[in-house]
Amino acid sequence: MKTVPFDEWPIRLKELLPNASVNFVENERSGIGAIVVLHARRRQLITHRDVQKSRSESEGRETASSSSARKDSKPEPRSLQSPAAGFVARDPAVRAIVRQVETAAARKMPILIRGETGTGKEQLARHAHMASGRTGAFIPVNCAALPESLIESELFGYAEGAFTGARRGGAIGLVREADGGTLFLDEIGDMPVALQAVLLRLLDDWTVRPVGGVRSKVDVFLISATNARLDKAIAEGRFRSDLLYRLNTLEVTLPRLRDRNDFDAIVRHLLNTIDPTCEITPTDIAHLAARPWPGNVRELRNVLARFSLAAADGFINEASAENIVHPAGTESGSLHDIHRARILVVYAETAGNVSETARRLGVSRNTIYRALGQKKPE
Incomplete structure (x- = not known):
């Protein structure tokens, strides 16, 4: 792989991440420099690993696309x-x-x-x-x-x-x-x-x-x-x-929404039509997927519309997620508001840390223990 000179990295990064803010920061005393990349939509630090991943995914998509074009003579609908x-x-x-x-x-x-x-x-x-x-x-x-x-x-x-x-x-x-x-x-x-x-x-x-x-x-x-x-x-x-x-x-x-296995794709498609700048986390998709959805895709679209309105800076975070399913005026902070499946997902993501799970979801530790079927330690 060809080595890229350090002073060319900001230019190359801007090409790889067109929606990001790329800046070169240097300490005058030590002479040590760093490149800071802030993604415009996520407002988060993007590391060298992210850049390599972005490059690999881009190259992988190009390879897969050309390979698929050779293999499939008949395009999909x-x-x-x-x-x-x-x-x-x-x-x-x-x-x-x-x-x-x-x-x-x-x-x-x-x-x-x-x-x-x-x-x-x-x-x-x-x-x-x-x-x-x-x-x-x-x-x-x-x-x-x-x-x-x-x-x-x-x-x-x-x-x-x-x-x-x-x-x-x-x-x-x-x-x-x-x-x-x-x-x-x-x-x-x-x-x-x-x-x-x-x-x-x-x-x-x-x-x-x-x-x-x-x-x-x-x-x-x-x-x-x-x-x-x-x-x-x-x-x-x-x-x-x-x-x-x-x-x-x-x-x-047509099958019911809860019987389909492409829920993730449906959520992302609907959210893109509602607000292309809005993003959703896998955790929140898992929470939504656990619901019965008696109104099917139509109900999901309405919930996602509320989801996008609750999002801050175009990104749906843990705090805004609490209001997507139950609109204002309904109870909050109980097992009825935060589905048990969502609690279990976050609990797994935090490696079984009850306090961190409660902090992310904005509920008490007692709520987490009830969802887990456990008693709070004395």
């Missing part, structure tokens, strides 16, 4: 390459779902996406639209939010003068807005039975008849989603079985 695509899919089960959806989208097969609230059904639908290569718009429709009396005219449009209060010139309708693109019917299980018959007709011949108008052909890629049990709705007469068979040429179910 955009969603699997980078979180910037908007849908993180590091979990193997989610990867498989994404690939299935991409194949179905390329063939314009109707897709039914199941999953709990907040699991990312619309994000997956948007990715399917992108993967389809269709040039038209992505039109999302929340079937549960449309008034039953207006849902048909909203979906299929209406001609001028079709009914009292009709807009001059009529309305094109959401289905025709999606012509050449994708129509995403969210909460499909809440669609009125009468309208289900009209939707079934659309799937039969892909023609639309606006209220008071004439029938016309449309080219629409249909994706629907639900968090309801459609089999139960069919048994209760609230959903048509023949419609289900037309909607679920491909049916996929």
Whole structure:
């Protein structure tokens, strides 16, 4: 390895760490000098070991990138390459779902996406639209939010003068807005039975008849989603079985957040979209991962938004971490506020030092002992 002259180190360090402050400090009496590097985001001293690690990681990434390019002739889907695509899919089960959806989208097969609230059904639908290569718009429709009396005219449009209060010139309708693109019917299980018959007709011949108008052909890629049990709705007469068979040429179910193994990647992606300057420690990610997350990714996004607001100087520290899950007004300083899993993580990091664990978390030693299931020594 080529030796770098001492007076060139500040320049080289600035190249390796562009966001850092690099300064040369010299003691005039002794003639001994030192290079001080302060990272702009972490506000911490960066040592020679950090520089070597940064250089090794940079070289490793370049080597891995060129090696991967030689080995893999077929690139991964955009969603699997980078979180910037908007849908993180590091979990193997989610990867498989994404690939299935991409194949179905390329063939314009109707897709039914199941999953709990907040699991990312619309994000997956948007990715399917992108993967389809269709040039038209992505039109999302929340079937549960449309008034039953207006849902048909909203979906299929209406001609001028079709009914009292009709807009001059009529309305094109959401289905025709999606012509050449994708129509995403969210909460499909809440669609009125009468309208289900009209939707079934659309799937039969892909023609639309606006209220008071004439029938016309449309080219629409249909994706629907639900968090309801459609089999139960069919048994209760609230959903048509023949419609289900037309909607679920491909049916996929997104896993709950707590069942995925790419939690770390999801947290970092969401935090980057909320505030790119904000960082999070592995300890805090472990604390978040221990929660049940009934609201899934949507709930996590809201918590991380609070997380970024609580962060000091763009860095989430131990003090600010106490407020991310429980907003102001809730109890603090108890086992309900600081999850036992988080206490155990910090306890392990401090090599079993109860006092240091309590100091980092800002709680009493009694709280730590209770979390450990131990009695405080007399």
